[in-house]
Amino acid sequence: AFHVAKQVRARTGIGERPVTISYAAFNLAHGIFQDLSTKRILLLGAGEMSRIVATHFLESGVKQVRVSNRTYEHGVEFARKFGAEVVRWEDFPKALIQSDIVISSTGAPQPIILRPMLETGMKLRRWASLFLVYIAVPRDVEGAAGKLDGVYLYDIDDLQEVADEGLAERKKKAALAEAMIASELDLYARFLDHQGLSEVIGGVMGWAVKIQDMELEDALRKLGDLSPKQQEIVRNTVRRVVHKVLHAPITQVKRLVLEEEAADALHVFRELFPLESEPDPKHREEK
Numbered sequence: 001a002f003h004v005a006k007q008v009r010a011r012t013g014i015g016e017r018p019v020t021i022s023y024a025a026f027n028l029a030h031g032i033f034q035d036l037s038t039k040r041i042l043l044l045g046a047g048e049m050s051r052i053v054a055t056h057f058l059e060s061g062v063k064q065v066r067v068s069n070r071t072y073e074h075g076v077e078f079a080r081k082f083g084a085e086v087v088r089w090e091d092f093p094k095a096l097i098q099s100d101i102v103i104s105s106t107g108a109p110q111p112i113i114l115r116p117m118l119e120t121g122m123k124l125r126r127w128a129s130l131f132l133v134y135i136a137v138p139r140d141v142e143g144a145a146g147k148l149d150g151v152y153l154y155d156i157d158d159l160q161e162v163a164d165e166g167l168a169e170r171k172k173k174a175a176l177a178e179a180m181i182a183s184e185l186d187l188y189a190r191f192l193d194h195q196g197l198s199e200v201i202g203g204v205m206g207w208a209v210k211i212q213d214m215e216l217e218d219a220l221r222k223l224g225d226l227s228p229k230q231q232e233i234v235r236n237t238v239r240r241v242v243h244k245v246l247h248a249p250i251t252q253v254k255r256l257v258l259e260e261e262a263a264d265a266l267h268v269f270r271e272l273f274p275l276e277s278e279p280d281p282k283h284r285e286e287k
Helices: 002-012 019-032 049-058 072-082 089-097 113-126 141-148 155-191 196-223 228-259 265-272 280-286
Strands: 040-044 062-067 085-087 101-104 130-134 151-154
Touching: 002 155, 019 151, 019 196, 040 049, 040 089, 049 062, 049 101, 049 113, 049 141, 062 089, 062 155, 085 089, 085 155, 085 196, 089 113, 089 155, 113 130, 113 141, 113 196, 130 155, 151 155, 155 228, 196 265
Parallel strands: 040 062, 040 101, 062 085, 101 130, 130 151
Antiparallel strands: none
16 A cells, blocks of 8 residues: 555656645745745734645745734744744734745735835835735735736635646546556455465575575684674675575566466476475585
8 A cells, every 4th residue: 555655646746736725825935936945934814824834834944934913922822833933013014025925814804915015125125026925805915016026926816726726637646546556456456366476485585594594604603703793794795695586586476476367477486496395404514
């Protein structure tokens, strides 16, 4: 199950597109700035949506997060949880000038960011790019503010559109994922139908390990006074050799039995190894 899950994520890209509004906001910001770790984020509002958005940004390596809330105590509580800096509500216009990303989710009845305020701020920023999102109804930002140079303004409808597109794309990828899972389930079912396969492979590995251990002890005895580190190097080297020698035939017999359903492959494989006989220590000494 873990193997198939890893293959699904790697080969289908099923988790690449955002399907929630909060992740859509993060994804859009990432598309504009690429490296978010050096960016300064201002959260207006300390509710659940701000908490979710903050989590996305912090997980991406963002270190400079500030929060401003009408109720100062709520802002303090939020900041304590996320290691953020608190900005008093009356001071947020100044903080906006010093931010690269602003996420607003206040539920205010009127826009709190007006074009004149933002125009003044952009001049002081020398028109450096500002990513501005409001996840609130009614709107937190005056629509005309988005027409200023350097301002990337998105509202909740824009985010929902991105999320819907991501969900549609994920549904397509899910069909591919289900086909991969069905194929692996079929392969596993065949594996269960061939219980002798695991028994024979286990027997070959056990037989090889017995020879490996006997030869190792004999070699270490003949080498004499080795340090623990040197002994470990010898042991690991021999074990790797045995593993590499057996890897190809074991992989091949699995493929033949499970994928091509070659009925005689397991019989031939079993006949190649004298599993019923033990290594002869006398023969080893004579060598």
